[in-house]
Amino acid sequence: MPTLIPNAKTYFADQNGRPLAGGKVYFYLPGTETKKDTFQDRAQTIPNTNPVVLDSFGEAVIWGTGTYRQVLTDANDNQLWDQITEDTSGGLIGNMTDNIFRAADGDFVPGTTTQLTLSAGPGSIENTWIYFGPLYQTDDGITLDGTVLTFPSAIPVGVDEVTVKIGSTIAIGTPGAATVTDSSVAPNAGINSSKLSFLQRGGGAVARTVQNKLYEIFSVTDFGAKGDGTTDDTTAIQNAENAVAAIGGGFLMFPEGTYLISNTGISKASKVDWIGSANGASVLKAAASVFSTAGMVNGSNLSGFEIDGIVFDFSAASGDLGLINLSMTNDYTVQRCQFVGNFKFGVSHNGGDRFIYRNNKFLRTAGATSQNQGLLVSTSAGPCRNGLIESxxxxxxxxxxxxxxxxxxxxxxxxxxxxxxxxxxxxxxxxxxxxxxxxxxxxxxxxxxxxxxxxxxxxxxxxxxxxxxxxxxxxxxxxxxxxxxxxxxxxxxxxxxxxxxxxxxxxxxxxxxxxxxxxxxxxxxxxxxxxxxxxxxxxxxxxxxxxxxxxxxxxxxxxxxxxxxxxxxxxxxMLHGSVSVTPGTLANGASAGGGFALSGSAVGDMCVVGYGADLQGVKLSAWVNSANNVNFRFENNTGASVSLGTQNIYIGVFKRFNAAQL
Known part of the structure; x- marks a missing residue:
């Protein structure tokens, strides 16, 4: 229900305390230049002009609901203020009621009356607030029986009015739609997310609290990590890792930023997935020191996690351990990460099965003739089996x-x-x-x-x-x-x-x-x-x-x-060669042949040979007679003369098998 802002007739004065005759009051949606209506009547049926022009006494009737940006000027449009205001009781809810007893009306006799009967039972004495005139009375000695309130002694002489507030819910304002803005909420107001509801879009969605929804994902910034490139974020990240591990695992987000890591490094836990930004802007930067006893991230006997989208920057540091340094670790994935600097090892996996390294970049600043690897998979601590290293x-x-x-x-x-x-x-x-x-x-x-x-x-x-x-x-x-x-x-x-x-x-x-x-x-x-x-x-x-x-x-x-x-x-x-030949007419028992060079052939190699036409029963053979030379021969044992025309012969040579292999 709308209320006056703030009185039945609002008065405005100038800087000297005199009525702001002819002044102008503009009303807008908070934080905008969009005008918002006020009204001349409680039912909000008769709008005021905007601006509202004040009368000769600097007054106007102004009704409204919710929060406004109010701009006050004098008659010449000189601005006096630009402030946020709101109605005083629009949308109040609660069950508080006042029971007022007056001596003049015969409700009680000062110095004699010890009991008052309330209009409704409060339920308990804790649901009452009792005033003798303007003075609040504590509950000491006062008893409640249903609707009857009994005092330990008579209402004192001189008290003309007793007010008893009864109820279990304090009235609070219900803001209108779009009226709760940044300017109307104090910084760090402390509104508990367990009081706010969340409903996912889509059929079948079930309402739950915002707190429950946000608990699905942790962020290192929830634990104080700054990501400013200068603050040591090692402890904050470790606390975040431990917190996620303590609830059985989940996602740990690294928002865009550069998180400085000391040479004590981070102890990795099982079942905690690290998620960075997709554009390479989530950076873990090693401090300018020697990492002699730990890498940037360390763990042993772990399983079941992913590290995704993190940049590991070792450009200011030195040390012989991996930027990620894992031992006997199973069932995990490192993907879409970058490893930068003059590291000895970008990642060291020392024992463990079913590991995946995919789509990572190992960008060493410069090559070196001493040992260095982007990815080292070692069996010095135990077997490494069934892995996938790709792209x-x-x-x-x-x-x-x-x-x-x-x-x-x-x-x-x-x-x-x-x-x-x-x-x-x-x-x-x-x-x-x-x-x-x-x-x-x-x-x-x-x-x-x-x-x-x-x-x-x-x-x-x-x-x-x-x-x-x-x-x-x-x-x-x-x-x-x-x-x-x-x-x-x-x-x-x-x-x-x-x-x-x-x-x-x-x-x-x-x-x-x-x-x-x-x-x-x-x-x-x-x-x-x-x-x-x-x-x-x-x-x-x-x-x-x-x-x-x-x-x-x-x-x-x-x-x-x-x-x-x-x-x-x-x-x-197989060595291949061909040559054009003209065997001519071969009498029965006659032969003809020749030879040609075939590089790579050697005595003892095996030869296969073919002729470009029907041999008509004539036998054709080939052999390597010396290094890089092949001979061939036509032999006619058919019982009659055979004429063979000009054709190519084709020879293939297989290198010899040593007798020890046969």
């Missing part, structure tokens, strides 16, 4: 992985100076990998271990190395020391910038070698004007055994297509 980007650093049954695919690595773009370690807990579709370009120089930086270095047996691109590296494109591997469909181009081949089969010992592997369908070529890639394929030494080569392209290399050193190696790309 990560490495600049000026590579990956070092020791794991089993793990897929490594679609990663990109550029311009590293230590080890290989992808190094697969040599130990009993490293095997059975899928290394698919990765790009490794620009490994430069020789590192501190005298390793000429190469594209992929694999020591894991029974691994598939398929569809990778390894180009312009100082060493080999692919070096394989794992037995029973499949190396198929890779492009190894322009490697050996210092010294190396397209693909090399390694042999270290009887148990550590690349024997019995299939190398097929690869393109290992050198397209440079000055060739650097020594061979398309080469054996590391003459102990390499049982490697099967087929269908590869090994052209343009510096020293040749293949360098077969192993005494038992199988090299079986």
């Amino acid at each position: 990560n980007y490495h600049l000026n650093t590579g990956m070092d992985l020791s794991c089993q049954y793990t897929t490594i695919r679609d990663n990109q690595t550029y311009n590293w100076q230590f080890g290989a773009g992808i190094t697969i370690e040599q130990n009993d807990l490293c095997s059975d990998l899928k290394i698919i579709g990765n790009t490794n370009i620009g490994g430069a120089g020789t590192d501190v271990n005298n390793t000429v930086c190469l594209g992929i270095e694999n020591w894991a047996p029974r691994s598939q190395i398929i569809g990778n691109t390894c180009s312009a590296n100082a060493g080999d494109g692919i070096s394989n020391g794992g037995q029973d591997c499949q190396i198929i469909g890779n492009a190894c181009v322009n490697n050996g910038q210092v010294s190396g081949n397209g693909i090399t089969s390694r042999y270290t010992s009887a148990s550590i070698n690349g024997n019995y592997s299939t190398i097929a369908g690869n393109c290992c070529i050198d397209t440079q004007g000055s060739h650097t890639q020594s061979y398309g394929y080469a054996d590391f030494n003459n102990s390499v055994f049982g490697v099967f080569l087929s269908g590869n392209v090994f052209t343009g290399n510096k020293l040749g297509g293949e360098n077969i050193l192993g005494t038992t190696a199988v090299a079986t790309p």
Whole structure:
């Protein structure tokens, strides 16, 4: 219900206290220039003008509801104030009522009356407020029986009026629609979110409190993190992590900002998902100190969490541990994160199964010949199995992985100076990998271990190395020391910038070698004007055994297509050649033949041969009679003369099998 603002007839004065005759009062929606009506009557049927023009006494009748922006000017439009005001009782609710007793009306006799009967029962004495005249009376000694109020002594002489307020609910104002604005609520007003309701849109939604809704997601700023790049937010973030873990897990948000982390780091908990902004603006920045005993984020024996969309900035710090440093941790994901600075390890995963690293960027400030990796997966604390490492980007650093049954695919690595773009370690807990579709370009120089930086270095047996691109590296494109591997469909181009081949089969010992592997369908070529890639394929030494080569392209290399050193190696790309011949008429028992050059053929290789027309029973054979030369012969044992015209003969040569392999 509307009320007067604030009196039945409102009076305005000028700066000297004189009536503001002819003054003007403008009313707007708070915080706007949009006018809001007032009225001349309580029913709000007769609008005032806006502005309301004051009479000669500086007065006007002004009714209204809710909150207004009120601008007062004099008759010449000189502004006197611009303030927020509101009605005094619009929309009041509550059950408070006044019982007023007067001696003049015979309701009580001062000095004699000890009881008063109320209009309704308050329920308890606590629901009464008693005044003798203007003086409030405490409840001491006063009793209530239904509607009868009994005082411990007579109402004093001199008291002419007793007021008893009764009720259980204090009247409060119910704001009108769109009337609660920033200007009408004090800062930190402390309205409890448990008092506010929330209803999700959509059919079947169930109402709950705003507090319940907000409890779904925690933010590090809820615990005092500033994100201003200068305040140490380590404790605040740790408190937030602990709070989410204490309720069994959930989401922990990192709003846009730069959160400074001290060298004590953060202790990660299980089942707490970290969520940053999608645009790389949620940054954890390592303080300018040495991280010697902890990484930025540390944890062991954890499971069941994600870290998503966080930038880890190590550019001002130093230390040998991972920016994320985890041990024996299972079932977790790190994705869409960035690791920046001259770190030794961007992430160190030391033991644990079912890990996922996806769509991360490891951006080392500069390459270095000492050990550094964007992603290090180590088995020194225990096995690392069933992982997925995909679509990560490495600049000026590579990956070092020791794991089993793990897929490594679609990663990109550029311009590293230590080890290989992808190094697969040599130990009993490293095997059975899928290394698919990765790009490794620009490994430069020789590192501190005298390793000429190469594209992929694999020591894991029974691994598939398929569809990778390894180009312009100082060493080999692919070096394989794992037995029973499949190396198929890779492009190894322009490697050996210092010294190396397209693909090399390694042999270290009887148990550590690349024997019995299939190398097929690869393109290992050198397209440079000055060739650097020594061979398309080469054996590391003459102990390499049982490697099967087929269908590869090994052209343009510096020293040749293949360098077969192993005494038992199988090299079986078929060599092809053809030549035009005219056998003529061959009498029964006669023969005719010739020879031609076929590069790569050697005595003992196997030959197949065909003729471009019907041989009419004539026998055609071919053999390698000396290095790079093939002979052929037509023999007529049909019992009659046969005439053969000019046609091409086609010869295919398979490299020889060593007797030890048959």
